[in-house]
Amino acid sequence: MRNIKIAAVSSITASLLIGAFAVADEPIRVGAATYGLQGEFMQLWSNSLQRHPAVESGQVEVTVFDGRYDALVQNNQFESMISRQYDAILFVPIDADACASAVAMAASAGIPVVGSNALCNTDQLAAYVGSDDVLAGEMLANSVLTQLDYQGNVVILEGPIGQTGQIDRGRGIDKVLSEYSEVNVLERRTANWSRAEAMALMENWLTSHRGQIQGVIAQNDEMAIGAIEAIIASGLSVNDFAIAGADGITDALTAVKEGHMESILQDADAQAQGGLDVALRLVKGESYQPLSPIWDEYSELEWNDGQSELYYVPWTPVTLDNVEQLLEKRAR
Amino acid sequence: MSQQVLAKDKGVEEPAKNSGISKRLSDFMVSYGIIIAFLFICAVLSVISPYFLSTNNLLNVLRQVSINGVLAIGMTFVILTRGIDLSVGSLMACSSIVAASFAAGSEASFILVPIMMGLVTGLTLGAVNGLLIARFAIPPFVMTLGMLSMARGLTYIYNDGMPISNLDATFRFIGQGVVLGMPVPVLLFLGVFLISWFTLRYTTFGRYVYAVGGNPQAAMVSGINVRRVTFTVYAISGLLCGLAGLMIAARTGAALPQAGVAYELDAIAAVVIGGTSLAGGRGRIVGTLFGVLIIGVLNNGLDLLGVSSFYQQVVKGGIIVLAVMLDRSRLSSS
Numbered sequence: 001m002r003n004i005k006i007a008a009v010s011s012i013t014a015s016l017l018i019g020a021f022a023v024a025d026e027p028i029r030v031g032a033a034t035y036g037l038q039g040e041f042m043q044l045w046s047n048s049l050q051r052h053p054a055v056e057s058g059q060v061e062v063t064v065f066d067g068r069y070d071a072l073v074q075n076n077q078f079e080s081m082i083s084r085q086y087d088a089i090l091f092v093p094i095d096a097d098a099c100a101s102a103v104a105m106a107a108s109a110g111i112p113v114v115g116s117n118a119l120c121n122t123d124q125l126a127a128y129v130g131s132d133d134v135l136a137g138e139m140l141a142n143s144v145l146t147q148l149d150y151q152g153n154v155v156i157l158e159g160p161i162g163q164t165g166q167i168d169r170g171r172g173i174d175k176v177l178s179e180y181s182e183v184n185v186l187e188r189r190t191a192n193w194s195r196a197e198a199m200a201l202m203e204n205w206l207t208s209h210r211g212q213i214q215g216v217i218a219q220n221d222e223m224a225i226g227a228i229e230a231i232i233a234s235g236l237s238v239n240d241f242a243i244a245g246a247d248g249i250t251d252a253l254t255a256v257k258e259g260h261m262e263s264i265l266q267d268a269d270a271q272a273q274g275g276l277d278v279a280l281r282l283v284k285g286e287s288y289q290p291l292s293p294i295w296d297e298y299s300e301l302e303w304n305d306g307q308s309e310l311y312y313v314p315w316t317p318v319t320l321d322n323v324e325q326l327l328e329k330r331a332r
Numbered sequence: 333m334s335q336q337v338l339a340k341d342k343g344v345e346e347p348a349k350n351s352g353i354s355k356r357l358s359d360f361m362v363s364y365g366i367i368i369a370f371l372f373i374c375a376v377l378s379v380i381s382p383y384f385l386s387t388n389n390l391l392n393v394l395r396q397v398s399i400n401g402v403l404a405i406g407m408t409f410v411i412l413t414r415g416i417d418l419s420v421g422s423l424m425a426c427s428s429i430v431a432a433s434f435a436a437g438s439e440a441s442f443i444l445v446p447i448m449m450g451l452v453t454g455l456t457l458g459a460v461n462g463l464l465i466a467r468f469a470i471p472p473f474v475m476t477l478g479m480l481s482m483a484r485g486l487t488y489i490y491n492d493g494m495p496i497s498n499l500d501a502t503f504r505f506i507g508q509g510v511v512l513g514m515p516v517p518v519l520l521f522l523g524v525f526l527i528s529w530f531t532l533r534y535t536t537f538g539r540y541v542y543a544v545g546g547n548p549q550a551a552m553v554s555g556i557n558v559r560r561v562t563f564t565v566y567a568i569s570g571l572l573c574g575l576a577g578l579m580i581a582a583r584t585g586a587a588l589p590q591a592g593v594a595y596e597l598d599a600i601a602a603v604v605i606g607g608t609s610l611a612g613g614r615g616r617i618v619g620t621l622f623g624v625l626i627i628g629v630l631n632n633g634l635d636l637l638g639v640s641s642f643y644q645q646v647v648k649g650g651i652i653v654l655a656v657m658l659d660r661s662r663l664s665s666s
Contacts, residue, residue: 037493038488199583250497
């Protein structure tokens with residue numbers, strides 16, 4: 001938060017200076033409209049933007065907006081970004097449908113909008129850099145089912161009903177489950193991405209399905225950890241359960257290290273910095289070469305001169321082999 | 333003539349008798365209605381779900397309600413003085429993240445440090461509420477609504493919006509430990525309940541709380557320091573938020589800055605279901621205990637039955653309205 005504020009303040013001072021002296025070489029201004037800064041993932045995403053080489057060298061100024069989990073707030077922020085004539089907008093919408101009008105506004109003002117992390121149902125996005133949530137659902141389900149040898153009873157913890165992440169990850173989970181008739185879904189409920197809610201729910205399920213639950217498919221890591229805490233609180237052994245979550249938050253990495261669960265990492269760095277590179281290519285034109293190291297990290301992710309419409313950042317399964325390395329990277 | 337007199341006598345007597353019975357009935361309902369309602373819900377749930385009555389499940393329910401329970405007890409003090417505390421969820425989150433910052437990782441301080449820091453954070457913010465409400469006559473609704481936002485903001489500022497996890501095992505004992513077969517959070521909740529029950533029933537301060545809520549002018553005239561009582565109830569609520577903050581961080585093993593959003597609504601719901609009047613001066617801490625238990629048992633029971641959480645929200649809301657309706661009919665009958 002601190003560096004975001006500094007960025008905001010410095011962008012104001014910089015624009016004042018520019019106004020006063022009409023400096024020719026003014027930095028490119030990019031607005032980053034996030035759905036909200038209250039979760040760990042969006043924090044990592046925002047911090048990662050500030051560490052992009054172009055931002056660190058001062059060529060680009062990024063201002064991060066907190067959408068406060070409200071489509072209307074995001075819409076208003078788009079209006080002010082348009083009136084303040086930002087050069088490009090990075091957009092992480094709260095809702096896949098409500099976002100379309102904001103994108104249309106920016107498009108008609110000639111400001112390119114690059115989607116990141118969460119999709120928007122519109123054809124006016126210049127490009128999208130994110131991870132495929134349907135694929136995440138499939139990987140989650142496969143992770144648990146492999147451990148269970150494709151038979152047994154599982155429970156599913158879902159995100160807030162109706163949210164894009166919940167719908168798409170759920171679709172992926174369903175796709176895998178439909179292929180294995182020997183896997184039985186005992187319960188499927190929302191815990192609203194929340195650790196505390198998932199914990200209470202799991203405690204109650206452990207009572208009503210005593211000794212029957214073998215796997216937990218959680219649509220995010222917070223809920224997977226809630227389930228683990230519930231299992232421990234009920235005096236059972238976590239090792240008797242196959243548990244998987246998604247996102248790769250720090251606590252989940254630690255839990256993987258302890259052998260409690262499996263997770264798949266959603267790379268905030270790649271989504272944020274990749275998105276910014278694509279946006280800068282749109283602003284600066286053909287001469288622009290991507291500056292973020294993420295393009296070298298993923299061989300599957302091709303730069304393609306910034307011309308692709310979809311950049312799918314791969315999910316990285318977190319295993320005992322790479323967890324130490326990921327934790328070290330996070331500590332920095 | 334004599335018949336007329338008799339009839340008249342009867343006419344005078346009968347309503348008196350009736351009101352005596354209904355008075356006694358309503359007294360009984362005031363004292364035990366909530367307990368009867370609770371036992372009824374338990375009976376129904378134990379018939380439909382074979383798991384409900386197991387010791388294990390009942391301990392789960394108690395563990396799950398203990399955090400809301402602690403908040404609701406603080407809320408009872410506040411509501412008894414005609415006030416409201418909308419900031420409890422934010423105060424709890426703020427206390428939990430401050431406490432956790434002293435209990436995380438290898439640099440964890442001695443267990444008493446995070447505990448004190450959490451309690452002091454809650455107490456301080458609660459005292460700010462109390463001071464501004466009592467001294468500057470800011471309406472409690474406005475003050476605590478402001479504090480809801482301010483404390484939440486401070487929570488995010490404190491650790492840059494990031495969660496604090498990897499908490500010390502000794503600290504986690506507050507949320508996960510078991511003493512004499514009882515989970516520690518449950519013991520904390522019961523402890524808070526007993527102290528509060530005693531305070532409200534047997535101490536001068538307790539009587540002052542009722543007096544201030546019943547009629548502030550009369551209380552002031554009779555020499556009660558209304559400001560001090562008002563200040564103290566918000567400080568108590570804040571302190572209990574601090575305790576709840578310790579409990580939730582220790583229970584989930586992490587302090588999350590977004591924890592406790594809308595917890596004030598569950599706390600207020602428990603107090604209202606427990607029969608405490610939002611108009612102040614009337615209500616019991618025992619009622620709050622059963623209000624908390626009813627919400628907990630319903631959530632747990634509907635989970636056990638596999639009922640969608642959407643229905644749980646409908647049921648909970650319905651029960652709040654029903655509780656107030658019963659309260660009104662009690663008032664008009666007495």
